[in-house]
Amino acid sequence: MKFAVPNFDIVSDFFGNLNGIKFSVPGSQWFLVPSFMSHLASEGFNTYFETLPEVFVRRRANGAPITVGNLIIDSKPEIVCLENNLITKMEIKDRVSAFKDSLCIAYRGNKKQIDLCDLKDRPMAIPNPATSSSGMAFKEYYEKKCGYYGDLKVNSIICNVPHREIPQKILNGQVDYGIMWESEAKHWKFKNYFPYDVSRNFSWLLIKNSSPSASDIFNRISSGDLNIYYTKYHFKLL
Template sequence: MKFALSGFDMVSDFYGSPHGIRFSIPGSQWFIVPALMSYFASEGFQTYFETLPEVIVRRRANGAPMTVGNLIIEDKPEIVCLDDELIHNMKIKNRSEAFEDSICVAYMGDRKQPDICHIENMRFAIPNPTTTSLGLAFKNYYEKECSYYGELREGSTICNVPHREIPQKIMNGQVDYGIMWNSEARHWKFKHYFPDIVKRKFSWLLMENAQSPAAELFQRIQSGVIDRYYSKYGYIIANK
């Protein structure tokens, strides 16, 4: 039985059956999940995915429950994908380098490509640095190479935007530019620049609570069987 009401069927960051092998991965990878689930199913693995901001992925991996409306999801993920910068003080059984992604400036149409240090009075959307590694990486770069990050709030730049909202803001004309991952800009077929300057590495983690089916699937992930789904969008796959 399917239950959905217009305006209320909003659980778009959760996929599959909670009885399957539980994954928690960054929200920027949402567009890859259907292909991953289909492939895993063809190999006999039932899976459940959460696509969340990286900081929340880390909290989930460390045991924090997830509340969605009146629903509380308490089961911990068994396999996690996370920015290497956020992997510390975590109880894991195994770790495998996954891939690398880079920050870019995405836009549509015929626009100039402004210097990143002179965007304070432009219509830019910048992701939240407190919940996403993307936003934090951009903030760190801006403060190192340009100026005080807080000055961006004084202009027309929109800061602290949930990264999943940025593509829609660009397409709707609410902003002219948006900071996003190179992979997601490719997915949306946005024009983009500023590539390969700020990079982040990600790893797959097999959590301490993982059961045998999750451990078996993790071994397959380590072998590179899903790398093609990521390389399609420009992720730089780690050497196995």
């Protein structure tokens, strides 16, 4: 499984020491990871985090190696965070509900809040439903409300690694609008809207055969050890 983002420093999605307790979490949480690591380090834990699109996270949790440039990372994560609809056919030791996040249409400046079904006529960045849960959620809602999803492909850019590509394209003026999670829009200070609350629930998973130290951290997470960082960016805790 190769991980690459055109014109972006992909190493930014890999944090810490590979000898540490291994996490794989959705890419939309990348800006939280330094705080997570600092907090866990203060409690005596050495950690490694990778922040990837959700489909990548699931494949990593099931043992798939990931290739970054010329580097192959084949060590399996011990703790993952994943959107609930993707938690199937996985070897899990324990599970706890984490948070929910909602879709939004993000933009900068004084642009109008255009009707969702009219966005097909505007330059827009969309998360790929083949790699991300935000992409899956948006595709499902768009088809329900507006019809043929393929119409969007004429003026839109489909992004395989949305947490990196979409903010960059909005900031660079390559697109007028971008689909992302509300928490991401909050981080980037983008204006945002959506006609309806389309949300997805996420859970923390302790993977089977994880280390005793990973189990210790998982119990701390289950007790709310990291909640303060989620509430800062308006994640809705479950």
